[in-house]
Amino acid sequence: MSQTISAILDSQTSLVQAAAEALPHQFSQCTHALGHIRQAVYLCLTCAVPRGICAACSIACHTDHEQLELFPKRAFRCDCPTAALAHLCALHRTPEPENTRNAYGQNFRGAFCRCGRAYDAARERETMIQCLTCEDWFHESCLSLRERPLSRASTPEAGVPAQEVDDAASEASSNDLPPPLIRADNYDALICAACVRSIPVVRRYAGTPGALMVVRDVPGGPWSVIGREAESGANVEVETVEARKGLDTGVGEKRARSPTKGESDAPNAKRARVSPEASSSPACLAPPVNSLAQQIFDKSLSKMDGAATSSGEEDVCGEGDVFLTEGFRDRWCQCSSCLLSFETYPCLLEEEETYEPPEDPDSGLSLEELGMRALLRLPRERALDGIRAFNQMRDELMSHLRPFAQEGKEVTESDIRAFFEERMAAARGGVGESS
Ligand SMILES: [Zn+2]
Ligand SMILES: [Zn+2]
Ligand SMILES: [Zn+2]
Ligand SMILES: [Zn+2]
Ligand SMILES: [Zn+2]
Ligand SMILES: [Zn+2]
CATH class of the missing domain: 2.10.110 (Cysteine Rich Protein)
Known part of the structure; x- marks a missing residue:
């Protein structure tokens, strides 16, 4: 089982495998x-x-x-x-x-967004947003949230090393851009126009409070946002009634989940107040449709009917995307017909679980696990550089182990662990422990 590291290094085996063999622990x-x-x-x-x-x-x-x-x-x-x-x-x-x-x-x-561009981590100046339902990625400018940054379109800065386009620099460059029409912290999820068109129940909600849309009156005119909750009061679909009657103290407090003991659960209570006569099959409580939003979809749907019905041609007008604000899953109407329509799209009803590599605290950490954690700790926007970071770490580990190879010494788990502990300590010293 114990073999010299030189034999392994000599045989071109990647260090990842070498370390896996040196470590008796479960491999990723x-x-x-x-x-x-x-x-x-x-x-x-x-x-x-x-x-x-x-x-x-x-x-x-x-x-x-x-x-x-x-x-x-x-x-x-x-x-x-x-x-x-x-x-x-x-x-x-x-x-x-x-x-x-x-x-x-x-x-x-390798193609992204409705514009179909390739993604280049080193050159991309725009934030990209993932659609909740189709999971494709969209440029802010293609969502009509911002003007398209000019420099990228005209002269991509060829040959800029990735390290120079660091967080600070990209932050600075996006500061040159006008602020987005809808800021990232003002919505929870994007549903792209193509998805909205194909999901009738979402189309129905588009442009109503909490389902923001970016629209414009005339082609080439300025963009504006419809569906802001502030425009008509928060949670308008259930609370306007209560507000007028002065029944509820929590008006405007969307998350006022007062634990009143007598009442059952809040959604049922709301429903009962608004339509008390229909407890067995509650009436549809979806908000009144936004006619401007519906016009946009009618127009684009009829345009698509006229064209070839194949999914190939995507309109690039930048209208029809829906930005759902926080708590959107709790706001959908729960009537049987709405629920039935949502059932095909579980992600609209419940946040999905995303697999994460298991942590294994009892056993020692394998090289892979350490590498994975290092990757997971990278800021989101740098994650695409993660492979490069991992390669660098591997190279450093390689030179750390080279003396062992030269002396024909056996590599132990603690040798590898020492390497990572040094690195971690160095990283911590550089960032957190300045005081
Ligand atoms: Zn594999
Ligand atoms: Zn795999
Ligand atoms: Zn795009
Ligand atoms: Zn989509
Ligand atoms: Zn309904
Ligand atoms: Zn490959």
Whole structure:
């Protein structure tokens, strides 16, 4: 079991595998065995497009490959151990048949947003937002939240090293842009126009309080926002009645979940007050439709009917996206007809669980686990650089272990652990422990 590290290093085996053999602990697992789950998915441009691999495989099996993180995708099963990838999976050794149930949207070909642009972490100046239902990513400018930054469109700063486009710099450059029409902390979820068009119950809510839309009166005119809750008072659909009667003290307090003992649960209580006669099959409490929003969808739907009905042509007018504000899942009407329409889209009713690599506090940490945690700790917008960071860490570990190789010494777990402890201490000293 114990072998000299020199033999391993000499044989071109990646250090990831070398460390795995030196450490008697459980190796990070490919998620293939877990089946179709919502998880962070990586696109390996070197191996196969359109396919996706799990986070563990992105590190253990495709370290030196060109990759793109696609972030969470639901119902996705890792393709790494399957026949779809010629590259052998280092974590899941049994060859598996191709996954037939995975959906490979345009992200799996490296295209994003309704504009279909490629993503380049080093050059992208815009924040991108993920659609809750289709899980594609959209530029703020394509959502009509901002003007498109000019520099990116005209002259992409070719050859700028990734490290120079750091957080501070990208922060500064987005400060040059006008503020977005809807700030990120003012909504909870985006549903892109194409998804809104295809989900009637969401279309019905578009532009009503808490389902913001960016619209304009005339083509080329200024954009404005409809559906702000402040415009008509918070929670207008149930509380205007109560407010007028002065029945409830919590007017305007959306989350006033007063634990009044006599009453059952709040939603039922609300419903009962508004339509007391219909307790068995409650009437639909969806807010009155916003006619401007409906016009927009009618127009684009009829335009699409006229054109080829294939899903290929996406309108780029930037209208029809819906930004749902906090608590939107609690605000949907619970009548049987609305609920039935929502059932096809569980993510609209309940926040989905996203798989995270298991923590294993009892056993020592494997190199993969340490690497994964380092990746998870990176700020979101830098995560696409994570592979690069991991490669750098691997190189440093390599030089840390080289003396062992030269002396023909055995590498122990504590040697590897010492390396990481040093690194962690250095990182902490640099950031937190200044005082
Ligand atoms: Zn995998
Ligand atoms: Zn690969
Ligand atoms: Zn793999
Ligand atoms: Zn775009
Ligand atoms: Zn969508
Ligand atoms: Zn309803």
